[in-house]
Amino acid sequence: MNKDSNDYTIPMDRFNNTIYLLSRVAEADLPAVGSMKSTLSFLYLHEGPVNLPRERLKASEPFLEPRELVIVRWLQTRTNGNLRSKYGAKALLAARNANYRCVTCGFSDVRALHLDHIDGHTIDTDFACLCANCHNIKSRKMDWSGDKKY
């Protein structure tokens, strides 16, 4: 397993790869096996769970890479934590289905990914996974309600 803390890109070959997921689960201590299965499914399966209970995240944290910790804390706050009402499962799906890459330019450092409210901050909005640059550029073009400024 690559534990290089400078590498904050998630390799593409992990997505929907149950053999890889099982190999990672096997590295966990026995009491954490179930939690690791939940956490890795939440992170890497496009059809996987859209919720991750906090205690499962906590139990799996010692077995996650730095880049995975960045992603999973970012998303779990939005599916199960205090940002749930503003984001929820749709936000997770936007990031996960984009394989944690900016949908505009492909940028892949997970520390600089954002979840953009496509139609502004409305209740029914969908989300897009954008890098900080593309998000900023879009924000300068559109105001918070989704209307074009320029």
Ligand SMILES: [Zn+2]
């Ligand atoms: Zn971008």
